[in-house]
Structures are given as structure tokens and as C-alpha cells.
Amino acid sequence: MWADEAALDAVAQRLDRWEASFADRAQRTRSLTSQIEALTGTAHSPDRTVEATVDPSGQLVDLRLDERIRHRPTAHIAEQIIAAARAAYADLLRQVTEVTREILGDDPAGAAIVESYQRRARPEAGGTGAAR
Secondary structure: OOOOHHHHHHHHHHHHHHHHHHHHHHHHHHHHHHHHHOOOEEEEOOOOOEEEEEOOOOOEEEEEEOHHHHHOOHHHHHHHHHHHHHHHHHHHHHHHHHHHHHHHOOOHHHHHHHHHHHHHHOHHHOOOOOOO
């Protein structure tokens, strides 16, 4: 089937490189997953009366209210909570983008991960500014 040993060796080397590239990509993907799972995004509302924290999926996991907020109208409180949650998600997105580029570089898979987080942040695309 093979004309000579050199051709067979070249094919074997190409397969070895291909296998090594898959192993490297799998290791980098595991590392990225582990690092993203450890991320949280935290931010304050514009008036600094609310602090929100979101987990890697964008879910609100902590909400802290300053005592000053007690004297504000409920509509203002709601606006500040939403603003803080959106800012926390933006902080998470910044971190996800940074760690993804650090680990995967310009890999299209990394771009797809970042785009999925960006898509969830766009209210005009059906998102709320945070993951649902």
C-alpha cells in the first residue's frame, strides 16, 4: 500500500502531531473550564448603595444593600439592583474574556465562548444584561 517506508513514517508523524494537538486542546479546555468555574463578577450600582455578585453562569448569588437605600423610593431601589447586577455581569464577562484569551488565544472555540457570554448580556438580543 505504501510506496516506501519514508511515506509511512511521514504519515505516522503527522498522526502523532494531530493526536498531540488534540491532547493539548483538551488540556487547555479543562484548564479554561476550571478557571471560569471559579470566577464571579461583582459591581456596585451607580449610587453605590447596592453591590451585586454573579456566579459563572450569570446568576445573582449575593446582594448587599447599604443602609442609605432604606430612604429611597422602591423604583429607585429596583433600578439600582438591576444596574448593579448588569455591571456585575459585565465584570464577569471581562474576566471570562481575559482568561479565555490567555488560555486559548485566538482559537475560534475561545471566541465562541466569549460571544456566548456577550450574547447573554445584550438586552436587545433577548437577554437581560445577565444570564437567565
